[in-house]
Amino acid sequence: MLNFLCLAFKRFFFSFNFKVKRLFLLPVKPWYINLSFTYLCNGRCQMCDNWKRYLNQPLKLKDELSLKDYEKFFQNNKDWLSDLKHLGIAGGEPFLRNDLVDLVKSVRHALPWVSIGLQSNGLTPEKIAQSLDEIIKFYPEITLAVSLDGISETHDKIRGIKGAYEKVLKTISLARKAGVREISCGMTIQENNFNEILKV
Template sequence: MDGLIAITYRCNARCKMCHIWQHPSKSSEEITPKDLEKIPDGLRFVNITGGEPFIRDDVGDFIEVLRKKAGRIVISTNGFFTDKILDIAKKYPDVGIRVSLEGFSKVNDYLRGMDGGFERGLKTLVELHAMGHKDIGFGITLSDDNIEDLLPLFHLSEAMGMEFATAAVHNSYYFHKEDNKIMRQNEMIKALEQLVNELLTTSRPKNWFRAYFNHGLINYVRGGKRLLP
């Protein structure tokens, strides 16, 4: 069993495809590490997310509870709070860090509404790599605005030796969005097909699995179901 735990709905980004930031939680009403002591042991994987989890100062306290209950923990972040992220990585070298990058500087900062957001996210990734942290990666949520950055961003991940994840814009109550649409379907499908082909030419079995996932993402963009959740 896997788990996803949003420890805050506060966020320093102003994303076009997600409006959590318009509906921030009150810090006094947010989940606490003690609350998580009630969840069962034996989880395979837990993703700590938000909002932006590193807005909080007690991320380490959540890890202390969850590491007793889950085999693997990954934190999703926009990478802006570099010092906090590095402190957690130093203390918990087995915890994964995933930084969301929606493209290179101009595109990322436009989609995330954060001046300097790309540079801060990339700086975080570079410093994590320099300190020898193993479980690092970044990912993109595909939309009409960042299709052209998909393959170059994948090439960057390969050059840096990091994991690369993909998703496509969608609507949900969680994101407080109901008007996300993909209008450039053909261009997005073509870019994903190129990504699948490149993933299959690598020597990493994990990339072959990601090729299958992205094949399912193509089906989703066409209006069907994803092959994997």
């Protein structure tokens, strides 16, 4: 009960503080950031064009920020990020970048008060599990959110990949085995899947 009251008070205080600052046009520091670590994607989703981005212009991939750019950004903006509570690392598909583990390491090093969550389409279970195995060793609190837009063929159809549903289930199972304590599913609700919300 005491924990609940503390949490409610904290929420109220932060929300009040935020509204007052906005009212007087004072600068507000970010609490949550969702970072698109890459636009590279192995999905073929009906509702998103990210996966097309590098198909015709593969050289453009080189223009993405490097690990060094991110390290510099986190190190040089510690004060601006001092209220940050959570960093979501998304894509595209973030696990396609081979320096994802190093990115998590550098955030832990620069901003140790920030919780980190990874977001994935779950299409490469073994590669994802391998990265999670490494991350868990130095950051056991890592969380994972996997896209799941329906059951079986509904998910495959929306994601444009045959067998995508089975891959997501395998990813969840391997993430559990790796020791990820919090795994959630993100569902893009649309005409084709709203009747499967409860099943998901």
